[in-house]
Amino acid sequence: MDYQKILDEITSQTAYLQGKGEVASYIPELAKVDSHHFGISLHFLEGNHFQLGDAETRFSIQSIAKVFSLSMAIRLLDETIFERVGVEPSGTAFNSLLQLDYEQGIPRNPFINAGALVISDILVSELEQPKQALLAFVRKLSANPEIGFNPAVAASEKLQGYRNTALANLLKSHGNLHNEVEEVLDFYFHLCSIEMSCKELSRTFLVFANHGKIPGTKEEILSTSQAKRLNALMQTCGFYDEAGEFSFTVGLPGKSGVGGGIVAIHPEKYSISVWSPKLNKKGNSVRGMKALELFTTKSGLSVF
Numbered sequence: 001m002d003y004q005k006i007l008d009e010i011t012s013q014t015a016y017l018q019g020k021g022e023v024a025s026y027i028p029e030l031a032k033v034d035s036h037h038f039g040i041s042l043h044f045l046e047g048n049h050f051q052l053g054d055a056e057t058r059f060s061i062q063s064i065a066k067v068f069s070l071s072m073a074i075r076l077l078d079e080t081i082f083e084r085v086g087v088e089p090s091g092t093a094f095n096s097l098l099q100l101d102y103e104q105g106i107p108r109n110p111f112i113n114a115g116a117l118v119i120s121d122i123l124v125s126e127l128e129q130p131k132q133a134l135l136a137f138v139r140k141l142s143a144n145p146e147i148g149f150n151p152a153v154a155a156s157e158k159l160q161g162y163r164n165t166a167l168a169n170l171l172k173s174h175g176n177l178h179n180e181v182e183e184v185l186d187f188y189f190h191l192c193s194i195e196m197s198c199k200e201l202s203r204t205f206l207v208f209a210n211h212g213k214i215p216g217t218k219e220e221i222l223s224t225s226q227a228k229r230l231n232a233l234m235q236t237c238g239f240y241d242e243a244g245e246f247s248f249t250v251g252l253p254g255k256s257g258v259g260g261g262i263v264a265i266h267p268e269k270y271s272i273s274v275w276s277p278k279l280n281k282k283g284n285s286v287r288g289m290k291a292l293e294l295f296t297t298k299s300g301l302s303v304f
């Protein structure tokens, strides 16, 4: 199959969507991004790589980083983390407060903000220098020592972080946040501020397509069973109240972020990442969703 040709076609066939949607302005620093960027990158486990457009420009990966923090927590505490956070799709917005209170402070899953805050709390408890440990982990998975936080994005999110602060306080009131709210939020905002390019993301996520082993070094990051669970969570909860839509149209486990990035994997085959900053109402990249739908349709490479 001519994958470069498929990426070319996808780029031209989704160009009409470039103006659709809005950049995430609730984090003022993200609103400054040039919304015309479009990049796509495809890495196969057997080594081939294809890319197009702004595939090497770094952007704010936002909630995509929650896959890294969840992997770290699973490595540290395995199944026990699921006593504090569920594994069900939320069917609500990623920053919803109502469901959390109704369900007594147990977030539906680790990818909605409340769940990612509980995972952040676990890492703050377990690690001596959690932010440094997080960066070391991501740098190891990506084999790239230059990946880092964007302090301006972290600060911008903190400044406007009313909902996340409310969620953290609500978790604390239900006894499901063990550290100080400020400390957990600081870790969470830095997590979301990590910057990577499509090329770096698709290469890094190969570990999740490879049963939790880093391709090349073969180092085990997650056991086969842990990787299965992580991928299942991406499939069912990676797109919040649009998880069904993503499964329906694209048919891959994946994760989105409000920076406009999406990364998805096909177990034992490949990882693909796309970036286009304008989002739909659910917080997912408009052009990115369509691009991935076209990719699995044209290539026939979905898990279904």
Ligand code: DON
Pocket (backbone or CB within 6 Å): 061, 062, 063, 064, 094, 095, 113, 157, 164, 192, 256, 257, 258, 259, 283, 284
């Ligand atoms: O907490 C927030 O609202 C952002 N840092 C992350 C949200 C996000 O990326 C949701 N994903 N689509």
